[in-house]
Amino acid sequence: MATDVRNVEEKLDENLLAxxxxxxxxxxxxxxxxxxxxxxxxxxxxxxxxxxxxFFEKEGSGQEGVELMESAFTSETTTYEFIPEHVPRPIAKGTYKSRPDVHFFVAEFFEMIDDDIPRPDSYMSAVAALHMRSMGKSPNGKFGFAVNTRFGNLEQDNSWTDTWEEFWTRQMNDFLEREDAAHEGEYHAELERLRPLFFDKVLPRYLRPLESDGRSVTPCLLHADLWPGNVKYKEDGETVCVYDACAMWGHNEVDLGVFRNPRYPLGKPYLKEYWKQVPISEPEEDVDSRNTLYMLRNQILLSTLYPQDPKLREIVVSNMRLLVEKVEAEELEAANRNMAPIQAHL
Known part of the structure; x- marks a missing residue:
C-alpha cells in the first residue's frame, strides 16, 4: 500500500492507495x-x-460511476491483452472507503504529445494489430462483449449475438431511439421517412452479404472510439498510445467508420494504410458503402450526446439518405434489367 505524504488536508482514499x-x-x-x-x-x-x-485515475459517482468504471476497466484490460505496447496497463477498479458512492479506475500513465495526430502508418499499425491479433478469439465465438460499455456516458448494449446482422441492427435501433429521445421527440420528417427504409433496405443490403453464400464474419476486438483524441504519440514521437476504448467483439471494419467522418482530419490515407495490413471483407465491392454505414454509428452517438447542435442531426440524415438512395438506385437498375427481355419480345 502506498502512503500520501502531501501537505494537503484531503489525502487520497485508503482503497485507492491500496x-x-x-x-x-x-x-x-x-x-x-x-x-x-x-x-x-x-x-x-x-x-x-x-x-x-x-498513474492515471478516473473517478465517477453513483450507479453511473460504477458502470463507467466497469466499462473502462474491462475495455482497457481486454484491449491491453492484445496490444500491450499501445495501451496503458490497467491496474484496478474499486470504490472509495471514505466515500462509498465514488468509484475509480486506475492505469499506468503515459506521457503523450497532445497536438500531433499520428501519421497513417503509426496510427493504423496499432489498429491493424488489435484486429489481427484478436481475430477469432471472441470468448464464445459470438458478437458482443462481457459488459455493456460506454461511448461518453451512453450505454452500449453488448448482449451476445450469433450473427453480425442481428447485432448491428439491434444497436442501430437502440442508438436511433436514444437519439430521438435526446431531441425530446422533436419531429424530423425526413428522418422519419428514412428510418424504416434504413432498416428494411440498407442494413440487409450491406450486412447480409457478409454472412451469405459461404461467407462469414469472424469477430475481432474493436476499440469502437478511435477518434484522434484517443490515439496519441508517446513522447518518442513514433509509438502510438491507444486508450478510452468502449470495446466490443464485432466486424473489424466498424473501427474504420471514424476515419471517414469529415469531423476528423483523417480520411483516405488512413484507410489505405489499414488495407495494406488487413484484407477487405467480401463482397469487396461493398466496402465503401459499409464504411459509410459504420460511420453513421459515430454520428448518431454524437447527435445524441450534443442535441443542442442541429448540424449533427442533419449529418446523420444526410448519410442515411445517401445509403437509402444508393440501394434504391440498385433496385431500380435491377428492375429495368429484368424488364428488358420482356420488352424485347413484345
Whole structure:
C-alpha cells in the first residue's frame, strides 16, 4: 500500500492507495485531461529506490460511476491483452472507503504529445494489430462483449449475438431511439421517412452479404472510439498510445467508420494504410458503402450526446439518405434489367 505524504488536508482514499505500489509515496495529484462525465487525475508516486511512477485515475459517482468504471476497466484490460505496447496497463477498479458512492479506475500513465495526430502508418499499425491479433478469439465465438460499455456516458448494449446482422441492427435501433429521445421527440420528417427504409433496405443490403453464400464474419476486438483524441504519440514521437476504448467483439471494419467522418482530419490515407495490413471483407465491392454505414454509428452517438447542435442531426440524415438512395438506385437498375427481355419480345 502506498502512503500520501502531501501537505494537503484531503489525502487520497485508503482503497485507492491500496492499489498503488507498496512502499510508494504519493507526492503529486493533478487534474489530467478533460471529460464531461468523470474526473481524471495524474498521480505521481515516489518509490524507495528513488524512481518515480505515474498513474492515471478516473473517478465517477453513483450507479453511473460504477458502470463507467466497469466499462473502462474491462475495455482497457481486454484491449491491453492484445496490444500491450499501445495501451496503458490497467491496474484496478474499486470504490472509495471514505466515500462509498465514488468509484475509480486506475492505469499506468503515459506521457503523450497532445497536438500531433499520428501519421497513417503509426496510427493504423496499432489498429491493424488489435484486429489481427484478436481475430477469432471472441470468448464464445459470438458478437458482443462481457459488459455493456460506454461511448461518453451512453450505454452500449453488448448482449451476445450469433450473427453480425442481428447485432448491428439491434444497436442501430437502440442508438436511433436514444437519439430521438435526446431531441425530446422533436419531429424530423425526413428522418422519419428514412428510418424504416434504413432498416428494411440498407442494413440487409450491406450486412447480409457478409454472412451469405459461404461467407462469414469472424469477430475481432474493436476499440469502437478511435477518434484522434484517443490515439496519441508517446513522447518518442513514433509509438502510438491507444486508450478510452468502449470495446466490443464485432466486424473489424466498424473501427474504420471514424476515419471517414469529415469531423476528423483523417480520411483516405488512413484507410489505405489499414488495407495494406488487413484484407477487405467480401463482397469487396461493398466496402465503401459499409464504411459509410459504420460511420453513421459515430454520428448518431454524437447527435445524441450534443442535441443542442442541429448540424449533427442533419449529418446523420444526410448519410442515411445517401445509403437509402444508393440501394434504391440498385433496385431500380435491377428492375429495368429484368424488364428488358420482356420488352424485347413484345
Amino acid at each position: 492499489v498503488l505500489p507498496k512502499g510508494g509515496q504519493v507526492v503529486s495529484v493533478s487534474p489530467s485531461g478533460m471529460s464531461d462525465y468523470v474526473n481524471t487525475y495524474r498521480i505521481e508516486v515516489s518509490m524507495p529506490d528513488g524512481s518515480t511512477l505515474v
